[in-house]
Amino acid sequence: MRSVRGKLLVLLCVLAGMPPGGFVWAQSSTGQGAPAQTAPKKKPSKPIDPDETGGVRGSGSLITVRVLMKGKTVENAHVVVKNINGTLASSCFTSATGDCQVDVGPDDYEFDATGNGRTGTLKLHVTAETRVVLIKLLKTPTMATSAKP
Numbered sequence: 001m002r003s004v005r006g007k008l009l010v011l012l013c014v015l016a017g018m019p020p021g022g023f024v025w026a027q028s029s030t031g032q033g034a035p036a037q038t039a040p041k042k043k044p045s046k047p048i049d050p051d052e053t054g055g056v057r058g059s060g061s062l063i064t065v066r067v068l069m070k071g072k073t074v075e076n077a078h079v080v081v082k083n084i085n086g087t088l089a090s091s092c093f094t095s096a097t098g099d100c101q102v103d104v105g106p107d108d109y110e111f112d113a114t115g116n117g118r119t120g121t122l123k124l125h126v127t128a129e130t131r132v133v134l135i136k137l138l139k140t141p142t143m144a145t146s147a148k149p
Contacts, residue, residue, distance in 0.1 A: 060103040063130055065092065067113045067120070069137040073098020077115030077137070084108050111135055 067077040074094060081090040081102050089109060092100035104126055111122045111133055118137035124130075 060105045061128060061130075062101045062103055063126065064099050064101055064132045065094070065111065065113070065135065066099050066132060067094050067115060067135050067137060068098065069116060069118060074113075074115045074137060077113050079135070080112045082110045082112070084110075113137060 065079045065081075067074045067079065075096050075098060077094045077098070079092050079094065079100055079102065080088065081104055083089050084107070089104050090102035092102055094100045094115070106127050108123070108125050111124060113120045113135040115137060117140065119140050120135040120137045122133065122135050124133060
């Protein structure tokens with residue numbers, strides 16, 4: 001009899017320390033029970049920083065970009081490679097030979113180059129076999145202004 005009294009005393013102490021409604025009774029599988037618990041909200045994923053990843057899609061490979069103006073290579077031209085959605089995939093500056101290298105995977109890209117007051121744009125589908133991309137710089141159109149008042 002002592003062990004039953006001891007167990008009852010322990011059970012009462014445990015129950016007294018619990019907050020009201022501390023028990024959740026399981027219902028049968030008739031569908032009547034506590035509402036289903038929703039999963040906790042996840043923290044939004046960190047946006048991809050193109051400086052960290054270079055915007056590479058798939059297995060990237062080095063592609064040489066050569067910038068030309070009037071048939072000659074352009075030194076220190078800024079080349080920007082954008083994904084279809086307009087985000088930065090890669091960028092570089094051309095060397096004295098007019099070349100620079102970008103690391104992009106197979107996909108569709110827009111290559112933009114600027115240098116010596118001129119620009120050039122090329123939309124290209126890059127494949128695993130693409131090795132060299134040529135961009136020709138052209139004069140940027142200027143807005144004609146009227147000198148008349």
